[in-house]
Amino acid sequence: MESSRATPGSRRGGRRARPRRRFLLRVCLATTAVVGATAVGTVYVKAHAGDGGAVSSAGSPAPSSTPSAPAGGEASVEPVTEPVVDRNALLDTAMRTVTVPSGAKVSAAVLDLDSGDSAVHGDGAFDTASIVKVDILAALLLRAQDSGRRLTAAEKAYAVKMIEISDNASASALWDVIGRAAGLDAANRRFGLTGTEGGEGALWGLTQTTAADQLTLLRQVFGDESKLSEASRSYLRGLMGTVEADQRWGVSAAADGSGSELKNGWLARSSTGLWDVNSIGRVTAGGTVYLVAVLSKGTVSQAAGIALVEAAAKAAVGSFARGGPSASASARP
Structure with a gap:
């Protein structure tokens, strides 16, 4: 057992050197741990360089309000879902x-x-x-397009009276031109109407x-x-x-x-x-x-x-x- 009067640096019994070596070893290990942590923090910062975050004095990234980015520098953004209106x-x-x-x-x-x-x-x-007069005229215009022609003067006269003053005689004339119900239904299939059926005979x-x-x-x-x-x-x-x-x-x-x-x-x-x-x-x-x-x-x-x-x-x-x-x-x- 060491004397209580032993002075610092005393080599009595050859026992003072060993505690100092243990102290130095602890210091070295602690220093290595700090350096290692700093290195890890540096690697983390390099791997996350795309997020623009600051680095704390301890070498680890400082807290950031921006989303972290994966390697490659592209930040991940959570999709925003718009409310669905019924x-x-x-x-x-x-x-x-x-x-x-x-x-x-x-x-x-x-x-x-x-x-x-x-x-x-x-x-x-x-x-x-x-x-239905709008539909009749749409069918007539589609037929004219298919034939590469314009409406005749008579067809235009009928169309004006049929739409502007709702003239029935003009509608009947153009109903015949488009092929009555068969012609209307054929045009409507192309227009995308699925629940419309032309009237029988002359009953447009x-x-x-x-x-x-x-x-x-x-x-x-x-x-x-x-x-x-x-x-x-x-x-x-x-x-x-x-x-x-x-x-x-x-x-x-x-x-x-x-x-x-x-x-x-x-x-x-x-x-x-x-x-x-x-x-x-x-x-x-x-x-x-x-x-x-x-x-x-x-x-x-x-x-x-x-x-x-x-x-x-x-x-x-x-x-x-x-x-x-x-x-x-x-x-x-």
Whole structure:
């Protein structure tokens, strides 16, 4: 046992050197550990040089608010998922604010041309009445394109009267030119209409259609992707924009004062005395352009049908504005 009076550096018994060697060994090991940690930190920093993070004095990366990057310098970014809006549900909710007269039915479809979002309420078939005149002219223009020709002077005269003043005799003349129901159905297959069937014989007004199909037809007229040429689309749009004043009701009620292009149809069924009232077209509301189709049947008068169609058009467009339904739409017979 060492004497308590042994002075530092004493070599008594040869025992003081060994503790110093152990101390030096501990110092060396500690130094090696620090150097090793620094080396590891340096390797970490080099491997993560792409994240732009600072390095602390201890050699390890400082905490960073930016995402760390894998080797190669490209930062990984978590994908941002946009909320999904159920447009059909919003339209259904909006349509519940519309007062539908007893025994009547209504269906509506709307498309936001800017976003491409669309919605449909109701899938039943309705008589077209005079809205089929847009389809007849689209079929005629498609036939002319296929033949590499323009419309004749007579065809143009019929087309103007058929769309602008809803002249029935002109519609009958062009119905014959396109091959009646067979010709209309052939064109509609190319346009993508799947629920529309031409009326029998000369009864073009009893063509059966759906709101969804009418929206598809409107896209052929007003959209960029169409079987119709730009010249054909421009011609049809021009006529729909110059419908006479007393026929500018219907989907135009959803517009906020801007111009609209449309075609309406109305027909009293001889078997029941009840009315078919329909409206299709393009409107602008709140700076957004919409395609709108509203079909109705079973109202007791044309006026009641117009009120129903206009209320439904407002509700349909309102369901897109601000992401929710319009609470003010209602129809009164």
